Amino acid sequence: MNETGRPQELPMSNPRADRVRDVAKLAGRPARLKRGRFLAEGPQAVREALVLHRERTAAGESGVVHEVFASESCLDRLPELAELADGVALRLANDDVLAAMADTVNPQGIVAVCSFVDVSLESVLDAGPRLIAVMCQVRDPGNAGTVLRAADAAGADAVVLTASSVDIYNPKAVRSTAGSLFHLPVVLGADIGELVAGCKERGIGILAADGYGTLNLDKLQDENAARRLGASAASSAYALEAPTAWLFGNEAQGLSDSELALADHRVAVPVYGSAESLNLGTAATVCLYASARSQQAS
Amino acid sequence: MNETGRPQELPMSNPRADRVRDVAKLAGRPARLKRGRFLAEGPQAVREALVLHRERTAAGESGVVHEVFASESCLDRLPELAELADGVALRLANDDVLAAMADTVNPQGIVAVCSFVDVSLESVLDAGPRLIAVMCQVRDPGNAGTVLRAADAAGADAVVLTASSVDIYNPKAVRSTAGSLFHLPVVLGADIGELVAGCKERGIGILAADGYGTLNLDKLQDENAARRLGASAASSAYALEAPTAWLFGNEAQGLSDSELALADHRVAVPVYGSAESLNLGTAATVCLYASARSQQAS
Structure with missing residues (x-):
């Protein structure tokens, strides 16, 4: 490492090397589940991953970023990324290698292998959340x-995906979060019944977003x-400023009858x-x- | 035609037929521009296209739907589509043919060749609009x-895309509108200067959506x-209930300085x-x- 934290070895240049293939395999769910790791692509996602990594390791928790691969030109352009990566394994790689590792054609010169960042439902509920977004069986990674x-x-204080939702570590899902995956606690594979019971115990209201709903969101806002x-x-009928968990349904079918029945x-x-x-x-x-808006203003 | 409006000829079955290729070519911009036509895929889009076609032809205007291709099973499942298509050329085709015509792998049994539906900027402004959404150099069809x-x-009373925006007749863009392309007037390739001048003449305020904006949307809503x-x-500073055109910028760069300068x-x-x-x-x-919300309530 030189003084800017930049590695001095030669850049990785063989896109067919085993090590490159190993990273590329993280585009698939089996490899992600087996290794408990996923790929963050591009400067924005990698920056947010490194910031969370710093926060967690400073708090004595386990880190988030396992390894960063970047092109020299990317580090020239964004020297703060090398600084942020201080203490993390940072390897130089050429554009062919980065393209072979990444799911996108153009990962903009940098990718990071990250450990899963999701947390437990209990930890989210015990932190006294005021606003939770719950995705019920959402299937599209971009959505x-x-x-x-x-x-x-x-x-929002947390995002929860229920069981049989899309894998949020899917590369397209990670990309669509634009770094937000590293900003707020995310719970995966939650049991909707447990979630609702936990919310009710703690006085968190449950609202179902439903095109056929009887309450009108405008009316609640006006009130x-x-x-x-x-x-x-x-x-x-419901005070929008109260602590609330919103249930959002599958993009094609909306919320199921049993999910709707759980809402207040x-x-x-x-x-x-x-x-x-x-x-x-x-x-x-x-x-x-x-x-x-209602919570901030109240 | 039988009494349900369904054609009685044999379904088209050769996905490599010239006629099928001609339809498939509408996925590309050159063929669309040359023929002034585009493809609507799936029951929702085709239904909305047919509804608009009825409205326009009933008003003595030129129609929207040139030709519909559908599978027998689709028409069995959704007989109202054949009824709606009364007076439009409707051809049976098997799933291979429909898949070859469409941009999606699964067009759900129905596609329609449509004439461009966009209208002139003047017609939109002269109709006395209260809410206009303007996309400035937006590049992604899904967005x-x-x-x-x-x-x-x-x-909103209209949507305007400025020059060098994405082609809204791109199959992915059409799909993302979920039929809304046929619901409200759309202006394409508008000159932003003309648009703004036309709005100002008619007392329509121009707001630029801008992360660095000096006015806060919450404050305007509270007021x-x-x-x-x-x-x-x-x-x-601005009455949200007033007639308004919102400018939305390119997904990567936001609004340009010259676009921002045009806003009130x-x-x-x-x-x-x-x-x-x-x-x-x-x-x-x-x-x-x-x-x-502000306009509805006021």
Whole structure:
């Protein structure tokens, strides 16, 4: 290592080397499950992974980033990445090697092998969350990543994926999170019954996002605004500023009857135009932002 | 035709026939531009195309759907599609032919060759719009389709794509709109200067969605709520209930300096968590819904 933390060995240059293939295999679920590792691609994802790695190791917890592979030109362009990687194995590699490792055609010069970052349901619930996004049997990696990123933007305290949801460590899902996977606690393979029971014990309300819902999200927002502004003493079916777990369903079928039955209320996002429905990412965004606004302002 | 409007000839069965290749070529922009036609795939898109076709032909305008190709099993499952297609050329085809025509592996048994549906900027502005979504140099077909669908859900009066944006007739873009492409007027290749000048003449405010914006969308929403509830006479930098065109930028770079300079205000969507930014679809959804709520309630 020189003073910028940059390795001085020659860059890896053989895209067919076993070591390269081993990394590339992380695009597949079997290799990920066997090794408990996944791949973060591109400067943004790798930066967020390294930041979380620092936080966790500084707190005496186990690290997140196992190994970083980067091109010289990437490190020239983004020297802070080499600094952030201090204490992490950092290897130089040429673009062919990086392309062979990555799922994207162009990983922008850097990939990181990371350990799974998900946490237990109990740890999330015990931390006193105010806003949780729950994906129930969501199947599309891009959708799952988009909802996770929206949950991060809305300041959610955690994201939960129930059993038989898509693997959030799928490269496309990781990419869609744009680094948010490393920002907030994520629970995988959760049992929806346990989740709901745990929320109820702790006074966290359960709202199901449902196009056929009987409560209207606009109305809940208006009631919240009226309370804040002291303009009305109207009673509300649900106070949006209360700690809330939102259930979002599968992109094709929505929430199942048994999932809907677990919710305290079914809430519809209003559709003002002719769209038959909202896509999952759009609906989740509107719901989570409605809660976040109400909670922030209250 | 029999009484259900279903053709009685034998289904097309040769996926390599010239006629099939001609349809498949619509996946490419050159063939689309040359013929002024594009492909709608799957029951939802085809249904919405046929509904628009009926509306337009009933109004004495030129039609939208040129030809529909469907499998017998699809028409058995969804007989209303054959009824809707009354007066349109409807051909039976087997699944191999449909797969060869379509961009998706599985077009769910039905595709339609449609005429371009976009309209002129002038016609949109002259209709007295209250809410317009403008995509400036958006490049990803999935993003463009998602924003169009969100605009439809928010009840926007039109969607405008500026010059050098992605082709909305790209099969992936059409798919992402989930039929919304046929729900509201879409303007393509618009000159941003003309658009802005036209809006200003008609008293339509121009808001730029911009992470570095000086106005905060939450604040504008709170001020709107306060006005509605008579809780405050605070003056507002911008009244969200006013007729508004929102400018949304390219997914990687956001709005350019010259695009930003055209806006009356730059408005930031608040990020409550650690996300660096919102993705385009998420940001557009939050902005358009904020306007829609304010306009509906006012």
